[in-house]
Amino acid sequence: MTATKGLEGIVATTSSISSIVDGVLTYRGIDIDDLAENATFEEVIYLLWFGKLPNQAELEKLQSDLNAYSKVPDAVINQLKTFPKDVNSMAALRTAVSALALYDEEANDLSQESNVRKAIKLQAQIPGIIAAFARIREGKEPLASPGYSSVAANFLYQLTGKEPDKVAIEALDKALVLHADHELNASTFAARVTVATLTDIYSGITSAIGTLKGPLHGGANEAVMAMLEEIGTVENVVPYINGKLERKDKIMGFGHRVYKNGDPRAKHLQKMSYELGKLTGNLKWYEMSVKADELVTGLKGLKPNVDFYSASVYTTLEIPRDLFTPIFAISRTSGWTAHILEQYENNRLIRPRAEYTGPVNQKYIPISAR
Numbered sequence: 001m002t003a004t005k006g007l008e009g010i011v012a013t014t015s016s017i018s019s020i021v022d023g024v025l026t027y028r029g030i031d032i033d034d035l036a037e038n039a040t041f042e043e044v045i046y047l048l049w050f051g052k053l054p055n056q057a058e059l060e061k062l063q064s065d066l067n068a069y070s071k072v073p074d075a076v077i078n079q080l081k082t083f084p085k086d087v088n089s090m091a092a093l094r095t096a097v098s099a100l101a102l103y104d105e106e107a108n109d110l111s112q113e114s115n116v117r118k119a120i121k122l123q124a125q126i127p128g129i130i131a132a133f134a135r136i137r138e139g140k141e142p143l144a145s146p147g148y149s150s151v152a153a154n155f156l157y158q159l160t161g162k163e164p165d166k167v168a169i170e171a172l173d174k175a176l177v178l179h180a181d182h183e184l185n186a187s188t189f190a191a192r193v194t195v196a197t198l199t200d201i202y203s204g205i206t207s208a209i210g211t212l213k214g215p216l217h218g219g220a221n222e223a224v225m226a227m228l229e230e231i232g233t234v235e236n237v238v239p240y241i242n243g244k245l246e247r248k249d250k251i252m253g254f255g256h257r258v259y260k261n262g263d264p265r266a267k268h269l270q271k272m273s274y275e276l277g278k279l280t281g282n283l284k285w286y287e288m289s290v291k292a293d294e295l296v297t298g299l300k301g302l303k304p305n306v307d308f309y310s311a312s313v314y315t316t317l318e319i320p321r322d323l324f325t326p327i328f329a330i331s332r333t334s335g336w337t338a339h340i341l342e343q344y345e346n347n348r349l350i351r352p353r354a355e356y357t358g359p360v361n362q363k364y365i366p367i368s369a370r
């Protein structure tokens with residue numbers, strides 16, 4: 001038995017949800033470029049869960065279900081109030097989502113009908129949890145969802161307490177479309193491994209959130225912004241990046257396990273970063289990002305991934321840096337739950353093997369002789 005480090009290139013399951021072939025990403029066969037230009041996040045949620053785009057009535061039913069299930073249980077909000085104010089927001093989200101299961105009577109019901117309902121509940125409540133945590137740590141009261149027809153609009157209102165403007169809603173909505181699913185990425189794989197033991201969907205999403213948090217995965221968007229803040233000026237990009245490359249440090253937001261010629265989502269986020277920067281009169285983050293992109297691509301042949309330009313997009317939308325990865329989780333909840341439903345439908349325990357590299361033929365030595 002020979003191990004493949006990081007399971008690179010290993011095909012571990014079949015799936016009909018999203019695919020990456022020759023650098024082209026599709027959700028249910030529809031090119032991400034097409035979806036990014038035309039679809040709303042709610043249409044994408046429906047597409048991922050039910051395998052087809054919704055008609056008007058189906059879309060409205062989903063929007064109304066999401067609003068109907070949006071209330072985060074008071075017990076979970078009260079628990080968020082007991083968390084230290086300075087904890088990592090993904091850790092707070094992970095703990096709160098785990099707690100949601102305690103207040104859902106059907107948490108352990110594995111029927112398809114119940115699992116679809118719980119997918120709606122998770123998709124509806126995760127934005128509210130993130131917004132509540134962000135407000136609580138600033139000494140503000142959490143807000144109920146205003147019941148708009150858009151996840152992006154509801155979240156922005158719950159975060160800020162202000163009616164969000166059209167530009168912000170559309171930008172966040174597009175970011176949610178772009179992050180919704182991505183074949184067998186690490187957090188989706190973690191979710192599938194978890195539920196393949198026939199445990200509950202909340203356990204699967206808790207595993208996924210803990211996995212997305214890492215800087216080699218979703219956590220990279222926050223690390224990108226930390227890097228841009230550290231660089232500080234457009235003039236400092238070249239010496240800073242050169243220094244990092246000389247020290248063989250990784251540059252966050254670049255490289256990808258599957259895409260070697262560029263992530264098809266990055267160009268949409270780059271365009272958004274430019275447009276939002278122009279609109280707000282602050283192109284500094286965009287210009288720094290482009291300079292870093294030119295340098296890393298030129299010197300290392302590494303292209304930006306989905307996390308790179310999303311950092312400047314969210315910053316220009318005035319979203320605090322440590323909510324970037326939780327926002328990724330709002331979007332990816334649609335993909336995680338789609339994969340969980342698919343896993344339950346045709347389940348087999350996921351249990352690979354390990355190539356043993358430890359000592360052999362050892363004997364037990366009594367403690368007095370060690």
Ligand SMILES: CC(=O)SCCNC(=O)CCNC(=O)[C@H](O)C(C)(C)COP(=O)(O)OP(=O)(O)OC[C@H]1O[C@@H](n2cnc3c(N)ncnc32)[C@H](O)[C@@H]1OP(=O)(O)O
Pocket residue numbers: 006215216217218220249250251252253254255256257258300302305306307
């Ligand atoms: C939503 C997402 O999860 S997208 C990915 C988000 N993560 C990041 O942006 C973190 C930075 N990028 C990385 O760490 C990697 O490119 C990953 C984790 C995304 C992919 O990792 P892998 O497929 O395992 O590639 P691996 O880390 O083995 O890299 C291959 C080579 O490219 C180099 N490399 C890869 N990414 C980078 C980078 N961002 N900066 C500098 N060098 C890099 C590695 O050092 C390695 O070089 P070597 O062969 O000389 O040792």
Ligand SMILES: O=C([O-])CC(=O)C(=O)O
Pocket residue numbers: 181182184185186217257258305306
């Ligand atoms: O697919 C991956 O390995 C990481 C990624 O881009 C994602 O999850 O969106």
